[in-house]
Structures are given as structure tokens and as C-alpha cells.
Amino acid sequence: DRQTLVAVLQFLRRSNLRESEEILRREARLLGDDLGGSVATVATSSPGVAAVAAVPPGKGEARGDCGVRPSCRREPRKVGSPCAARSLGISRCCWDTRVGAVVVEDQPDVSAVLSAYNQQGDPTLYEEYYSGLKHFIECSLDCHRAELSQLFYPLFVHMYLELVYNQHESEAKSFFDRFHGDQECYYQDDLRVLSSLTKKEHMKGNETMLDFRTSKFVLRISRDSYQLLKRHLQEKQNNQIWNIVQEHLYIDIFDGMPRSKQQIDAMVGSLAGEAKREANKAKVFFGLLKEPEFDVPLDDEDEEGENEEGKPKKKKPKKDNVGSKSKKQDPNAPPQNRIPLPELKDSDKLDKVMNMKEAARRVRLGPECLPSICFYTFLNAYQGLTAVDITDDSSMIVGGFADSTVRVWSVTPKKLRSVKTAADLSLIDKESDDVLERIMDEKTASELKILYGHSGPVYGTSFSPDRNYLLSCSEDGTVRLWSLQTFTCLVGYKGHNYPVWDTQFSPYGYYFVSGGHDRVARLWATDHYQPLRIFAGHLADVTCTRFHPNSNYIATGSADRTIRLWDVLNGNCVRIFTGHKGPIHSLAFSPNGRFLATGATDGRVLLWDIGHGLMVGELKGHTDTIYALRFSRDGEILASGSMDNTVRLWDAVKAFEDLETDDFTTATGHINLPENSQDLLLGTYMTKSTPVVHLHFTRRNLLLAAGAYSSQ
């Protein structure tokens, strides 16, 4: 009660009703300092919020699609106000507990979030409300039913959690038992977790569920269906459900045909519903950066030197070589200096020349010419192999293991050598021509080097493009940088305090990205001990992180079943892709930078057009989690490796070729996925019982695969 009074005083003050406020305050005899703490929290709400509060609940449309709530979320705010901003529209005073909560409890953010569940109506009637809605939806026209059925899951979860939060355990249990079987099959995992949350205290520790509550579940519904729903719910007896819909759902309305069940099923599945249309409207520079031009001699000797061009900015006319395109700037490519990138050293230039030479000898793949697959099996790993990476020139392979070791092998006959000790180094002749070979120690050369240092299983490994460094991330919360010239650990980057699931070097080196259990991905540079960028927004762990080939964007796949594309320059989320029904474990950008392929535990590979922000393909075939995805060097073939012990090859050229991206599609996000998985599948290659953990195309388009033999 006291809290209600405090909140009402707040409201009056903000609405500039000073006299009423004074009168009420005098009557209630409250002290000024009661309001002091709470003022700070709600003072940052925008004036628009007060306007929203004045709008009666009946005007749902204004709130539904005008995006006031999203804009409130973006302001700099203290802990309590997003919930305050959101629920001010509700007729009941939900924000009272929040204001009071900041002052009283010492976990204000948690209780603020949870108190969004203040009681809406009589708990025993929740089952009536839900079954009433269910009946209405089932009796509606076919064309609307599919769209309106999207409401079932979020409403079910939110109503259940409200009952639990308000400590109506028996009602919650009977509500759950009665309706959980009606939900779609792809939500079953979530429902199982939900069934274990039976008390209010259980909700506190579960960050993912808390995030689910504060973020609005997004539904995309056509205008006709929405009108139908609104009319029904605004009848007198259904006001409670309408309030709940207002509070927890964001309905993105589009004008056009209602979607079919199939279209909806392709796009739903994530913890936050679908993506709002404007979330995918930002311009993304998906083109590639210009490569510096070299004069590649056609004869076998390496003739470097005077014809070489260093900086890509100088466009002096040179001899055309393999792969150079027109001099005009690709409109979809980012400017060269959009993000600072390290300049090329001499060794990098040598590398590039080698790369181009190999590219000239590359096999052109296609449906008639499939790659050969060379499988590297890790024996005696006892299910401890947790991460694999191969260098770009396929000379070294690294394995991260559950016993916290990182092991590096040389794939070529050339052994791994480390730099000599300082004593020996002082003895060599520094002026000789082959000093770079002399500094290497022959006595300790071996094919395998083991790196010790982590204190937990190593979940991700990545070689740097210049093969000087190796990154590994682990359950101990650190990312370690190892030198591949001394085979020692150089730096431990601490920032995630929770298991780090994946890390990757940028294609140009120097930057790397890591993602972990704390639901954020971080961008680091090797010479900064703190991250440069933090990409926050996912509702659950970030399980997979990849750089775009132009190093300006980062894709993160998460256990909340969405993929987000982030801009390195300013940390903004520029794309949200929903559609997977399980946590995402693999991501691959196509070499031309336009498309993204993703694989998850649901066994499907989804293909996305980055420029338009749409799903363009779905590849069905695998029966278990897909842990490895890789495009061939020129993007003609997509290879996928999975826990079902197979490697599958898909025709990428055909999958991307007929894209109808007219205005209607991009406006409404309707997609019509062709059922052509069988046509696109070029081959299935089974291993005996080795799940495929990593795939890599060599520079000549030979496919290397890696996995650990598991004897069951």
C-alpha cells in the first residue's frame, strides 16, 4: 500500500499535478526521502511514457505498433525504468512495486524485472481465459488461425510465470498440466525447463527466463488477423487477456495476406519470437574489401620486388592478375578505412602471393566435380575433443580438449619448430641470409606440441591468418593467446567471467571475437587487455561467433535460437535472424560476403541473404546437431558436418541463384521457401562413428574434415 502511494505520488509529480501531489502527500504523511531513491530511477523515462500512460488501455493499436516501448528501452536508464515505462499503460498500478523495490530490496534489478508480474486478475480464472482464447482461435477462419496460433506459446509462458511469481503454486501446476501439451513441438525443451520453475525463488537464478520477461515477444501478424483478435479481446470479459497481451507481446502488424502455417513455422522458434521488420532494415556493407594488387609472376621463381604494390589505396594501373576486378568501388563494400586494419607486412605479402598461386591451381567445384574429402580422425580422445581449427594454408591443425590442453599438430611433413633459447640465439650469425631458419631449434622439433595453461575444457580455437598466433577459449572464462613461434602462452584475456564458448581471429588478424555464457560477445584486439566492443542483446548464451570476410561485421549464434549480425564500428545489431528451433552451433559466411549459412541442433541448415535480411533457403537432411559448416573457396559448394557422423555437400550456386526479392517480400518478410533440399544435396558421406567437428577447404578446394572417434 505504501508503495502504491509512493508510485502515485511519482505519477502526479511527473504529470505536473503539484497541488494534488501535495495534498496526497500531506494526507499520507510521507517523507521526502522515501521518494528520493525512486525519483532517480523513474526520472529518466521519456515524456512519451506519460503520454502513453494517459491513453486508456482500449487504444491498443497505438501501443501495438507505434514502437513507443522500444524507444523507451533505448534511453539511458536506471535499473527500474524499462519495466516502469512499459507497464504504465496498464490500468492497474504495476509500477508501484518497482519504485518501491529500488528503495527497499538490494537486488533491485531482479525484483524490478520480476515484479512485472503483478497480479492481473483472479488466478483461478487463468485457465478460463486461456481456454476461451483457444476456443476463439480454433473457431476462426483458416487463414487467420495459423497466425493467431502464434499467440499460444508466449501467452502460456507468461501466464504461467505470473501465477508462479504470485505464488499460486497449485493453480500454476494445474494450468501447466492442462495446456502444455498443446504447444508446438519445437518448444518442448523450453517447456521442460519451465516445468522445473514451480516457485518464485526458482525464477531468480535463471537469467534466460528473466531476459525473456523483460524483452517483448515479437509476433508478426497481418492487419486483418490483428483486427479480429483485438475485437474479440476487447469485449468485456476478455479484458484481462488483453492486458497481458499488451504487457508482454509486441505485435508487428503488416498489411498483406496472412501467412500460412508453413511460412510461420519456418520463421518462429526463437526465445524472443521473430524479428521486427525494422530490426533488419539497417544498411549492411556486405561486400568485400579490395585486396592489394600484386604482380604474380607466371614462372615458378618467386620474383618479388619492384612490381609489388603495398597499400590498397593507391590504384596505380597494374597488370591484371587472377581475381582482380574493376577499379570502381563496390557500393556494397565498406570503405577501406571504416575500421582500422593492420597494414600488410612483408611476410603477409609473401603469403598472399602464395595464396594466389595456389588459387590458380584450384579445382573448380560443382555438381559434376565434387571435392575429395580427407578426414583427420583424433584417436584416443575419449570424447574429450571439444574444438578444432586448421590454418588457412592447411599446414597445422589444433585440437582443444576437455582436459584443458591445446595440442598443435603439423599436417605437412615439416615439423613444428620453436625459436631457440636465448643462449643459443646469441651464438648464431645474425647477418647470414637464412637467419630465419637458424633461429629455429632443430633439437626440439616435433610433430606435436602441447600447450598447457587453461584450467578448464577448451571450447574454441582459432589460428591467426599469419600463423604466428593461436587463440583458445575455455570454460575458465579466459581467452589465451599463444605464440606459435615459441609455443608458449603470451596473454590471457579476462573479461567473460563465465565459460567462453567460441572465439575467432579476424580474417586480417589483430582483432578477435569471443562469445560465452554471459550472453555477450566481445571484440578484442591483441594489444588491448580489455575488449574494444561488447555486443549485448542475446537472451541466452552466445555459442558461435564468426567474422564477416570484410572484418566489419560479426555474426553471433546463440542458445536463444537467433543469429545476430553486429557492426564492429559501433556495436549495433544490424540483423536478427530467427527460424532455428534449437541452439545454433555453426555459422559460415559465403566467400562473396553476401550470404550466411547457419546450423543448429535441429539438424537444419538455414541460408540467409544478409543484404535483404531474409531467409532464402533451408537444407534438410541431417538428423543431429550440425557442428561444422564451410563454403568452398569460390562459394560453389557448402559442406556441412554433423553429429550424425556424416558430411553432406550442398549446391550453393543453385541455392542462391533464383532469389525473388521484390519489394513485397522485403516489406512484409514473407518468404516462400522451395522444398528443394533433395535437389541441392550433392552427396552424403558417412564416417563409421566419428562425429564431424570441423570442416576446412584447402586453397585448392580439397575438403578436410576433423572429428574424434567415439567407439559407440
Place this chain on the structure above:
Amino acid sequence: MEAAKMASPKSAPKDAQVMAQILKDMGITEYEPRVINQMLEFAYRYVTTILEDAKIYSSHAKKSSVDADDVRLAIQCRTDQSFTSPPPRDFLLDIARQKNQTPLPLIKPYSGPRLPPDRYCLTAPNYRLKSLQKKVSSTAGRITVPRLSVGAVSSRPSTPTLGTPSAQTVSVSAKVGAPVSLAGQRFTVQIPSSQPAGKSGIPGIP
């Protein structure tokens, strides 16, 4: 490892049956048989810890018996201590916004291996060797300084510094990524008689 078979209901004790049922309810179908034992041990340890804490709180509040509030408080305190959870979303969005506002730093050209400042790297020697030579000191308490000292004798790791040059010169290599290797070197380390204030390298006069 082979997929486990659940213990036959007749022979397993009731607690184990309950635990197996819990695992089944949470959707876990394949587990090794020892998982049930581990879960039971954990449950036992957790419950006894909570109840002991609750007893302490109850006696602190001068109550005659432990009641539900004490147990609730004990659970809350233990949760904050042992089972930390990642930061809440608001906080993450806030710090992300702050961090993302600073522009990306420019990259200095030609700077060798790009690593953080030395105190954040793991490249410093993390050991000290004991003195090999026992010098007879003419004055009490004065310890002679050897020819070469490596590293400041302080608790923080720092880069090796050179003292007076000796016959065996340690060259700090400028090679990419190669730390100074101390294996195979004979040298002694300065042992201060008082707390060191800074880096070493000041030779004492015997």
C-alpha cells in the same frame, strides 16, 4: 563411454529412485550410473550446508528453533556466494553502450608483436633462482650483489632488467614473440636485506 542403464527399481534405495525420476523428468535419458550417486552427494552436501547456516542465523536472531525464514535467508546467501549468475541484461546493455561509444583505436604501424603492456602479459619469468654463491660479507647484514640480476624482486612480475654486465650477457631478444629464456644460465639473484622499493640493479660494494 557406454550409455548407462538405470538401476533396477527393486534394488536401488528410495533416494536413488527419486533422483532417477528427477533426471527423467528433466529429459535426461542417457547418463552414467555414477551420476545418481554424485547428484545424491551434492544434494546431501547442499542441504546440510543450508541447514547449518540456517541454524546459525536462527541462533543469531535468538530464536528457539529454526524456521522457514532462516532457511530462506540461508538459501539466498549461499546462492549469491556459490552459484553466481551472469549479469542481468540491463546492466550488460548499459556497459555495452558505454564501451561501444569509444571509437576503435588506430593501429600503430610497424610495432612488432602487438601485445598488451607487459604487466598484462604472461611473458615475464615467474620464478626466482636461489643464490648459488655464498659470499663472505665483511660487515654484518650486508650481502654482496652478484654480477647479474634478473628481474625486480617484487611480487609483481615485470620485465627483466639488466644489472651490471657480466661475462655472460643476456641479450633481450628483439625477435617476434620470443621471451627471454633463462634456461641454462648460471646467475644469481639479488636478495635484498630490506623491502625492495623498485627495480634492482644497484651494485653493492663489498
